[in-house]
Amino acid sequence: MEILVAGAGQMGSGIAQVAAQHGHTVLLNDRDNDLIERGIATIRKNLDRGVEKSRITQGERDEALGAIRGTPKIENLQVDIAIEAASEDFETKRALFALLDAQTPPHAILASNTSSISITSLGAATKRPERVIGMHFMNPVPVMPLVEIVRGLETSQETFDAVHSLAGQLEKTPVEARDFPGFVSNRVLIPMINEAIYALYEGVASAEAIDTVMKLGMNHPMGPLELADFIGLDTCLAIMNVLHDGFGDSKYRPCPLLRQYVAAGRLGRKSGRGFYTY
Numbered sequence: 055m056e057i058l059v060a061g062a063g064q065m066g067s068g069i070a071q072v073a074a075q076h077g078h079t080v081l082l083n084d085r086d087n088d089l090i091e092r093g094i095a096t097i098r099k100n101l102d103r104g105v106e107k108s109r110i111t112q113g114e115r116d117e118a119l120g121a122i123r124g125t126p127k128i129e130n131l132q133v134d135i136a137i138e139a140a141s142e143d144f145e146t147k148r149a150l151f152a153l154l155d156a157q158t159p160p161h162a163i164l165a166s167n168t169s170s171i172s173i174t175s176l177g178a179a180t181k182r183p184e185r186v187i188g189m190h191f192m193n194p195v196p197v198m199p200l201v202e203i204v205r206g207l208e209t210s211q212e213t214f215d216a217v218h219s220l221a222g223q224l225e226k227t228p229v230e231a232r233d234f235p236g237f238v239s240n241r242v243l244i245p246m247i248n249e250a251i252y253a254l255y256e257g258v259a260s261a262e263a264i265d266t267v268m269k270l271g272m273n274h275p276m277g278p279l280e281l282a283d284f285i286g287l288d289t290c291l292a293i294m295n296v297l298h299d300g301f302g303d304s305k306y307r308p309c310p311l312l313r314q315y316v317a318a319g320r321l322g323r324k325s326g327r328g329f330y331t332y
């Protein structure tokens with residue numbers, strides 16, 4: 055398949071890498087060539103590590119890299135599917151979906167990697183809502199086996215079947231969810247993280263103690279505060295706000311400490327400081 059990945063950040067580059075390693079031709083798009091180059095550099099690094107660890111051969115590495123081309127423009131693209139992995143902002147995604155609708159062939163599926171934005175609303179920004187769907191990969195994409203497939207109100211069975219089969223071909227396990235705030239993954243995960251932040255805020259235990267309880271007591275690979283830093287505190291706050299607005303239920307109120315850290319620019323790993331210093 056010809057796949058467009060719109061957004062060359064952490065998620066987009068991971069999706070492009072996995073698609074290229076499974077025999078697809080990938081067009082990687084972002085606002086400018088520097089951002090695309092950065093995405094391709096991450097992919098190269100991951101593939102080189104794969105060769106070092108004997109998970110893939112040098113030939114497979116070269117073939118995957120050769121299957122990825124960068125494009126700063128979304129214009130008359132002959133692709134079968136576009137997977138959008140832009141920043142988690144409704145206006146950005148809405149505009150991108152309208153553009154993808156105009157610049158891809160009518161048969162193309164438009165998928166979003168959004169972690170919480172309504173697929174139904176993104177569908178409404180296009181003239182093909184039956185071909186709009188959520189394809190939510192987890193971070194780090196090359197490692198995590200799940201893809202949450204989200205049906206918008208108008209998503210057709212044909213679109214669902216095509217994306218379900220693509221996820222399987224990418225060696226991911228597809229799980230179906232309906233289009234309600236946070237889907238399944240973030241409806242369960244982010245309130246847990248928010249509760250851990252409340253425990254810290256109320257002085258129940260230190261950050262290290264909270265994370266140790268969840269790692270050693272519940273076998274989580276990362277504690278919730280370490281995971282929040284990994285996801286990005288701004289993203290965690292944005293998702294809590296989507297849950298709070300979408301359900302109108304006070305149980306989803308973001309912890310004041312989370313708001314304060316985001317206001318201070320402590321966004322986690324990407325800014326060098328969150329609950330921990332990097």
Ligand code: CAA
Pocket residue numbers: 100103107168169191192193194195196197198239240243275276281285289
């Ligand atoms: N890209 C590619 N490969 C990566 C990677 C990355 N960014 N990070 C780690 N890996 C690979 C490593 O190469 C390593 O493979 P080898 O052992 O074969 O070398 C393997 O993953 C394990 O990595 P490490 O030994 O460095 O570290 P680890 O054992 O602590 O595992 C982890 C790292 C896989 C990230 C693990 O800590 C983990 O599973 N954490 C939880 C991740 C999680 O919950 N993700 C979901 C986040 S929520 C989300 O994505 C949805 C959302 O909408 C917010």
